[in-house]
């Protein structure tokens with residue numbers, strides 16, 4: 001099972017430049033055309049499952065708008 | 081037994097070394113990436129509280145608003161002179177300049193050459209986007225042969241306007257310089273290498289080893305008149321052949337460092 005992750009994009013910083021979209025190795029980012037940021041950009045958003053939390057989108061984001069999370073590996077729960 | 085945790089792991093978040101304000105840079109401009117790398121490096125080295133930045137004239141004229149350290153603003157091209165004064169008066173502080181190619185290689189040519197020649201113990205982050213961004217896309221000393229700008233509308237004619245000036249190669253000939261490298265911001269792997277270079281440049285200063293400079297190939301999608309992604313491709317396809325990436329001078333002590 002690949003690691004499960006997700007991103008949060010901060011509207012204060014995102015300028016809809018699409019660089020994260022071009023860099024994501026699993027192609028799970030798109031612009032949200034239903035919304036505008038306070039500065040008038042369509043912000044980036046996750047479009048589907050499959051994010052691995054690799055952080056590559058955050059490395060290329062020129063506006064440090066992305067926070068990347070990963071689900072912790074599930075520890076084996078002993079069956080009583 | 082291992083404790084069970086269900087809290088999500090935060091893999092990456094905006095560094096505290098950046099202020100919490102929206103920047104004025106155009107969408108996709110890699111000035112923002114270099115700002116972020118500087119912030120991350122200063123945070124990781126624990127130097128943020130003792131660092132003084134010197135901002136240039138150019139698009140990054142407001143760097144002092146975005147980088148969460150003390151900052152001063154220099155006259156066009158004069159940042160290395162100002163940094164020299166600050167570092168000599170306050171050697172306990174970390175002092176760096178942030179300069180574009182118009183600022184550093186054109187009007188500021190004298191200041192950068194002499195700062196390197198004197199071996200000033202300062203760090204320079206040099207953003208080479210091959211153009212004057214702020215003033216509307218005029219030809220810079222770093223503009224590529226044949227490249228169209230508002231002041232070379234038919235493309236830079238080397239017969240008339242000469243060839244691009246390769247600052248890292250030149251500054252590496254200075255005896256006082258200890259760390260001179262060129263990196264690029266066009267792709268995540270290269271961005272990671274750029275961050276390591278910025279780290280080594282500040283490590284050079286921390287060790288009192290003299291002048292350090294990291295040249296970063298950067299984009300100007302607005303004045304190149306391309307999309308942010310196409311601008312990254314332009315760096316890879318057209319800029320790197322003219323401005324090859326590499327280490328032009330690395331003091332052996334710094335070469336040994338693992339960062």
Ligand SMILES: Cc1ncc(C[n+]2csc(CCOP(=O)(O)OP(=O)(O)O)c2C)c(N)n1
Pocket residue numbers: 137138139140156179180181182183184187207209211212213214215220300
């Ligand atoms: C003394 C003086 N001369 C000229 C200018 C006009 N000017 C402002 S920014 C700039 C060049 C900026 O180019 P660069 O350093 O490459 O930075 P960029 O905007 O591309 O990041 C010039 C010539 C000025 N502000 N002051």
Ligand code: SF4
Pocket residue numbers: 009013014015016017018019020021043044060061062063064065066108
């Ligand atoms: S790279 Fe950053 S600023 Fe650009 S669209 Fe993605 S989140 Fe927004």
Ligand code: SF4
Pocket residue numbers: 005006007023024025026027028029050051052053054055056057058068
């Ligand atoms: S963390 Fe990795 S997989 Fe997830 S959106 Fe960003 S680049 Fe794509």
Ligand code: SF4
Pocket residue numbers: 104105106109110111139209213214299300301302303
């Ligand atoms: S004009 Fe060019 S260098 Fe200046 S902020 Fe816009 S894209 Fe960046």
